[in-house]
Amino acid sequence: MIQEIGGLLGTFTGVLIIMAACNFVFKFINRKWGKKIRVNEKNGKKLNSIIKFFSKQHVRFGVLAIVIMVIHVIFQYSWYGLSKTGMIALIIMGLQGILGIMLKKNKNNKKTILMFHRLVPIMLIIILAFHPA
Numbered sequence: 001m002i003q004e005i006g007g008l009l010g011t012f013t014g015v016l017i018i019m020a021a022c023n024f025v026f027k028f029i030n031r032k033w034g035k036k037i038r039v040n041e042k043n044g045k046k047l048n049s050i051i052k053f054f055s056k057q058h059v060r061f062g063v064l065a066i067v068i069m070v071i072h073v074i075f076q077y078s079w080y081g082l083s084k085t086g087m088i089a090l091i092i093m094g095l096q097g098i099l100g101i102m103l104k105k106n107k108n109n110k111k112t113i114l115m116f117h118r119l120v121p122i123m124l125i126i127i128l129a130f131h132p133a
Contacts, residue, residue, distance in 0.1 A: 006072060006079060007133075009068055009069075009075060016061050016062075016064050016065035017065050019054070019061045020058055020065060021121060023055055026050050026051045027051060029047070059100065062096070062100060063097070065093065066096075069093055073087070073090055085130050085131040092120060092123055093124065095120055096117065096120045099113055100117060
């Protein structure tokens, strides 16, 4: 039972991370192809509503991903012991959260912080590729 709960929490964490990343993905789509998409008014409204949703929920998805990931680590640790890739992923997620807070609070170096906030998930994806399922 604990194994299934731990696995489910890990999967849910992954889904939340993907949903948080959608904020960047849809804003990128908007920057690259927004004008072409908006030629059709209906598609433009859809894109705007999608961007608005993911922009508003980005922080919630990220915070929830960190919280669920911590719970996942506790469950998995109690059953399997320490996972090196899991702990590295947790540290990377913590770093990502700190960068997010810095973006909100810090008015200086925002470009640099944002660049790292966008690069850290790539490290997370790489480490999770080696994380046992």
